[in-house]
Amino acid sequence: MEIIGFISAILTTTAFLPQVYKTWKTKDVSILSFPMLLMFFLGIFMWLVYGFLKESPSMIFANAVTLISSFILLFFK
Amino acid sequence: MEIIGFISAILTTTAFLPQVYKTWKTKDVSILSFPMLLMFFLGIFMWLVYGFLKESPSMIFANAVTLISSFILLFFK
Numbered sequence: 747m748e749i750i751g752f753i754s755a756i757l758t759t760t761a762f763l764p765q766v767y768k769t770w771k772t773k774d775v776s777i778l779s780f781p782m783l784l785m786f787f788l789g790i791f792m793w794l795v796y797g798f799l800k801e802s803p804s805m806i807f808a809n810a811v812t813l814i815s816s817f818i819l820l821f822f823k
Numbered sequence: 824m825e826i827i828g829f830i831s832a833i834l835t836t837t838a839f840l841p842q843v844y845k846t847w848k849t850k851d852v853s854i855l856s857f858p859m860l861l862m863f864f865l866g867i868f869m870w871l872v873y874g875f876l877k878e879s880p881s882m883i884f885a886n887a888v889t890l891i892s893s894f895i896l897l898f899f900k
Contacts, residue, residue, distance in 0.1 A: 751873045757866025761859045782838045789834025796828045800877060 751804025759811045766815045775823045783823055787816045828881025836888045843892045852900045860900055864893045 769775055775783075790813045797805030846852055852860075867890045874882030 747873070747876045750869055750876060754866050754869035754873055757862050757869060761863035761866060764856065764859055779841065782841055785834050786838035789831050789838060792827055792831035792834060796824070796831055796881070799824045799827060800879065802877065804873070 748802075748804050751802060752807070755804045755808035755811075759808055759815070762812060762815055766818055769819055769822055773822055775819060778819060778823065780823050783816065783820050787813070787820055790816055825879075825881050828879060829884070832881045832885035832888075836885055836892070839889060839892055843895055846896055846899055850899055852896060855896060855900065857897075857900050860893065860897050864890070864897055867893055 769778075790809050794806065794809035794813060797809055846855075867886050871883065871886035871890060874886055
């Protein structure tokens, strides 16, 4: 079961990386709104908590990576 | 435990909606790349499968909503 979770994790976190890279390079976050980013960040944090409660390694991995990515986006905002 | 999952689900899916709405309105998906969107779509599909395997109502809900949202983005691409 965890292999499904890890494939999912790699697909969704990798898909998110170009946005983070682009933002890192350009420092341009004008297309992203602050409330939306904050909401996303909090949501991912809650998914991480849920992943621990469900004892799901793939959810913990995916949400930890995405939490860092979205923190970078928030940081530049 | 599911309440944590549902709060997460509402936060992350809601944060994603402005992008979908904007794309729907403008039909402009030039900032989104096709491989990235397809990867994201497949990843969300896999998370949905994982949600069923984990018997997690909040994961099933969140990933079903996001699957529809990302399908709309893919459709305009």
